[in-house]
Amino acid sequence: MTHPPETQPDSRQITRFAPSPTGPLHLGHAYSALIAAERARAGTFHLRIEDIDTSRARPEWEERIFDDLHWLGLRWPVPVMRQSERLASYRMALRRLWEDGLLYRCTCRRRDIEAALSAPQEGAPLHGPDGLIYPGTCRESGDRGPARPMPEDGVLRLDMGRAVARTGALTFRETGSGPNGETGDIALDPQEVLRTTGDIILARRDMGTSYHLSVVIDDAEQNITEVTRGQDLFEATRIHVVLQALLGLPTPVFHHHRLIRDDHGKRLAKRDDARAIAAYRAEGATPADIRRIVGL
Numbered sequence: 001m002t003h004p005p006e007t008q009p010d011s012r013q014i015t016r017f018a019p020s021p022t023g024p025l026h027l028g029h030a031y032s033a034l035i036a037a038e039r040a041r042a043g044t045f046h047l048r049i050e051d052i053d054t055s056r057a058r059p060e061w062e063e064r065i066f067d068d069l070h071w072l073g074l075r076w077p078v079p080v081m082r083q084s085e086r087l088a089s090y091r092m093a094l095r096r097l098w099e100d101g102l103l104y105r106c107t108c109r110r111r112d113i114e115a116a117l118s119a120p121q122e123g124a125p126l127h128g129p130d131g132l133i134y135p136g137t138c139r140e141s142g143d144r145g146p147a148r149p150m151p152e153d154g155v156l157r158l159d160m161g162r163a164v165a166r167t168g169a170l171t172f173r174e175t176g177s178g179p180n181g182e183t184g185d186i187a188l189d190p191q192e193v194l195r196t197t198g199d200i201i202l203a204r205r206d207m208g209t210s211y212h213l214s215v216v217i218d219d220a221e222q223n224i225t226e227v228t229r230g231q232d233l234f235e236a237t238r239i240h241v242v243l244q245a246l247l248g249l250p251t252p253v254f255h256h257h258r259l260i261r262d263d264h265g266k267r268l269a270k271r272d273d274a275r276a277i278a279a280y281r282a283e284g285a286t287p288a289d290i291r292r293i294v295g296l
Helices: 027-039 059-071 087-099 110-116 160-167 190-197 211-221 237-247 277-282 287-294
Strands: 014-017 044-049 103-106 155-158 170-174 184-188 201-203 226-230 253-257
Touching: 014 027, 014 226, 027 226, 027 253, 027 277, 027 287, 044 059, 059 277, 087 103, 087 155, 087 201, 087 211, 087 237, 103 201, 160 190, 160 237, 170 237, 184 190, 184 237, 190 237, 201 211, 211 237, 277 287
Parallel strands: 014 044, 170 253, 226 253
Antiparallel strands: 103 155, 155 201, 170 184
16 A cells, blocks of 8 residues: 655644553554654654553553553653543533433343344445444433433443534545555544444443544643554544534544554564553663664
């Protein structure tokens, strides 16, 4: 795939690297962090800890994140932002969406969703950025809107039909490339977003928020001008652009980069300890070796 030429960073550029402390950083993380820092060379590079999944996040993994990134030569403003300390901000955004009639409570279990999708409409996609596309079972339950109190726990979904009807057509700027070479100004068709995304979860049980909601709120809070991340998150970008429009938040530029894969072409995962940065360090590798291995 031919990648578009890199744009030159400037002093106004603010980027971030936002890992979850649920396992060791691997080569793919190193590549993403180094790309983000490089693109903010004359601006600001933030480290953000995405630890809303308290069942899996561990302080020792957070310490290893700091250690590995410092070893790679990266620096960032302190204190770092931690999502676990920002639940009140996420709740405020949820209340705004609830009062606008854009959220509803969902009581479906995964097997309920699978059963509802067992005979899908011909040509309709089964999977979107969040996995199985929700069939809307709880959408008309009536448990929504300002006349009812927003549930303090449980699952809250975004009514994507109402959401895109409100936002209309949207666009975002891509300075990297999507999985199919998408770059430049990317237009989002409201009906296509609805068809291929569905009613995504914005608040998960025992978490009070979700990746999609938190990342949008945090990017705005940190004044991120360019979101740098892997192409595996390209499809999720349309969700984030919709949320930014609904909440009146700025839409940053996006820079999706290639993925670092194993010898069999699979995207690296945290359970792939052989590709962990710590494993290379233990074998005597240098930061320059890591850059060479990931193609920088």
